[in-house]
Amino acid sequence: MRPHSMLVLDQSDRRGPFYYQVFVGLRDAVSAHGHAPTTIYTESLDLNRFGGEAYQEGFRRFLETKYRDRPIGVVVAVGAAALELVLRWRPQLWPDAPIVFALVEENDFKRLRPPDYVTGGIVALKFKDAVSVARAVVPDLKTIVLVGAEWERQVLFRNWKDQAAAGIPGLDIIEIIGRPMPDIIAQVAALPDRSAIIYTGLYSDGKGNYYPPSDALAFVAAKANRPIVIAAETFLEPGGIGGFALVPSLIGADAAQRALRILDGEAPENLPPSVVNAVKPIFNWRQMQRWNVSEASLPQGSEIRFQEPTFLETYRWRAVALAAALLVQTMLIAFLLHERYMRRKAEVEARNRLSQLAHSNRQATAGELSSSIAHELNQPLGSILTNAETAELILGSPTPDLQEVREIISDIKRDDLRASEVIRRMRSLLKRAPFEKKEIDLNQTMREAFDFLKLQASTRNVAIYLQTSPQTLLVEGDPVQLQQVILNLVVNSMDAMARMPYGRTIIGRTEVNGGASAVISICDSGPGIPQDRLNEIFDPFFTTKEQGMGIGLSIARTIVLAHSGQIWAENQSGGGAVFHLSLPLAA
Numbered sequence: 001m002r003p004h005s006m007l008v009l010d011q012s013d014r015r016g017p018f019y020y021q022v023f024v025g026l027r028d029a030v031s032a033h034g035h036a037p038t039t040i041y042t043e044s045l046d047l048n049r050f051g052g053e054a055y056q057e058g059f060r061r062f063l064e065t066k067y068r069d070r071p072i073g074v075v076v077a078v079g080a081a082a083l084e085l086v087l088r089w090r091p092q093l094w095p096d097a098p099i100v101f102a103l104v105e106e107n108d109f110k111r112l113r114p115p116d117y118v119t120g121g122i123v124a125l126k127f128k129d130a131v132s133v134a135r136a137v138v139p140d141l142k143t144i145v146l147v148g149a150e151w152e153r154q155v156l157f158r159n160w161k162d163q164a165a166a167g168i169p170g171l172d173i174i175e176i177i178g179r180p181m182p183d184i185i186a187q188v189a190a191l192p193d194r195s196a197i198i199y200t201g202l203y204s205d206g207k208g209n210y211y212p213p214s215d216a217l218a219f220v221a222a223k224a225n226r227p228i229v230i231a232a233e234t235f236l237e238p239g240g241i242g243g244f245a246l247v248p249s250l251i252g253a254d255a256a257q258r259a260l261r262i263l264d265g266e267a268p269e270n271l272p273p274s275v276v277n278a279v280k281p282i283f284n285w286r287q288m289q290r291w292n293v294s295e296a297s298l299p300q301g302s303e304i305r306f307q308e309p310t311f312l313e314t315y316r317w318r319a320v321a322l323a324a325a326l327l328v329q330t331m332l333i334a335f336l337l338h339e340r341y342m343r344r345k346a347e348v349e350a351r352n353r354l355s356q357l358a359h360s361n362r363q364a365t366a367g368e369l370s371s372s373i374a375h376e377l378n379q380p381l382g383s384i385l386t387n388a389e390t391a392e393l394i395l396g397s398p399t400p401d402l403q404e405v406r407e408i409i410s411d412i413k414r415d416d417l418r419a420s421e422v423i424r425r426m427r428s429l430l431k432r433a434p435f436e437k438k439e440i441d442l443n444q445t446m447r448e449a450f451d452f453l454k455l456q457a458s459t460r461n462v463a464i465y466l467q468t469s470p471q472t473l474l475v476e477g478d479p480v481q482l483q484q485v486i487l488n489l490v491v492n493s494m495d496a497m498a499r500m501p502y503g504r505t506i507i508g509r510t511e512v513n514g515g516a517s518a519v520i521s522i523c524d525s526g527p528g529i530p531q532d533r534l535n536e537i538f539d540p541f542f543t544t545k546e547q548g549m550g551i552g553l554s555i556a557r558t559i560v561l562a563h564s565g566q567i568w569a570e571n572q573s574g575g576g577a578v579f580h581l582s583l584p585l586a587a
Helices: 017-032 053-066 080-093 106-112 127-137 160-166 181-188 213-223 248-263 285-290 316-396 402-430 442-459 479-496 552-562
Strands: 005-010 039-044 074-078 099-105 118-123 143-148 172-177 195-201 242-246 279-284 303-305 438-441 463-467 474-477 505-513 517-524 566-571 577-584
Touching: 005 017, 005 080, 017 039, 017 074, 017 213, 017 248, 053 080, 074 080, 074 248, 080 099, 080 106, 080 118, 099 106, 099 248, 106 118, 118 248, 127 160, 127 195, 127 242, 143 160, 143 181, 172 181, 181 213, 195 213, 279 285, 285 303, 316 402, 316 479, 316 552, 438 442, 438 479, 442 463, 442 479, 442 505, 442 517, 474 479, 474 577, 479 505, 479 517, 479 552, 479 577, 552 566, 552 577
Parallel strands: 005 039, 005 074, 074 099, 099 118, 143 172, 143 195, 279 303, 463 505
Antiparallel strands: 242 279, 438 474, 505 517, 517 577, 566 577
């Protein structure tokens, strides 16, 4: 049974982004292998900066000392250079341990020809794939520009040297390989149109300055005037537009899965080396926007990273909440508008019905006043007839007195106007008009009502007096309906005093109440209202008259309420009743 422990040796510096992601993929796969906890030891050889026989021998002794008492179940070598050293050190350090390799390019695998106890994932990166991506991101591509470290120091792209040297039909190739960083930056800033950069990794420049490859790419991308095609996922964020990129976490995961199978008892001979599926078309959305590259021109199945969300994607829930709030608000407004429409419709209908009812009430009032009106009409008509007959006799005499005839004709005209006035008042009372408010003077409305009832009062032996306010009382109201209220109250007072032998008096007053409203009072000298019926007299169909219908005061109250006013009745301390109605003064 092999100890569940593995020693991971990577040829570079694990603190770099690429090798760190390799280790992340390896560690995650080991963590997921929960049924058998595995100990992981890691060492970075850092062969990009250090090398030589002395360094390698020193490192071997270091490992021998460090892991003398640590049994190793499997050794994982990351990179071809690391695999070479592991194969050399195995007889002395881990004679029975199987070896798993990762990040070994096809040509290196063939060159090393590892024995059966070695297995691992082979990396296959194609130069033609990088060129195809360059053609996709640059229409009418004319020039390929290769930027990277010396070919001999490249880990995965050394074989591209020969392919680049062989040339690509229809394309020019410029190599900026192994140059000092200032030269690289100067050249990438002045590249010709219709060109694209293919970045293969820059660990050290021509002056021996070492860089993490992703940091070096950031320097190049900041000055480059053309898009940069990359071949590793960790080169994407520093400024690469994308390409068929090696995903390091998949390489680590593949190595871990092979190592775990060996630790679980499987023979390495049963796990033959194979090409690991760790290359995917990945692109940088920000660089695509910079170089105006559309998604449609990318290879099929491409993954786009760093795509900024749209406004709706960023504020989706807020937008949904806002839309819902607007919808609810719109529905509420629509409901309120419909409610308002229905209320106004009901108000108009109520006013029409009130107008109809008021008209009926006026007709009834006109019926009650018909005898006095007929009498009032009969007087001027009789005078007109008598004067006409007299004028005829005078004109028939031998010496007619023309001056007297002129006076008779003047009397006829006066009586005619008097009769016309009576008819006008009657037509005004019986006029049926829709409810319409306008600015009116309450004093004038009271005068017209009392003038209309003057003859009626005279025939009933009722003395009526009117005391109007010296101040003009302007209110918003319907003059016909307010006049009807006054007529109802005065006629009711005359009816209440009908059985009194004498002392029948009605006094009408108008006055201002506190500057905000006008008050009309109709006082009589009748018997008053029974105290227990004061609260009922405005109810519909309540009446104390033998022939009454009980709708006059109810209509009066409805009219006053429609004018935003109030009406009430009370008994006077000296006898008789008084009706008050108040109306708001016009602003």
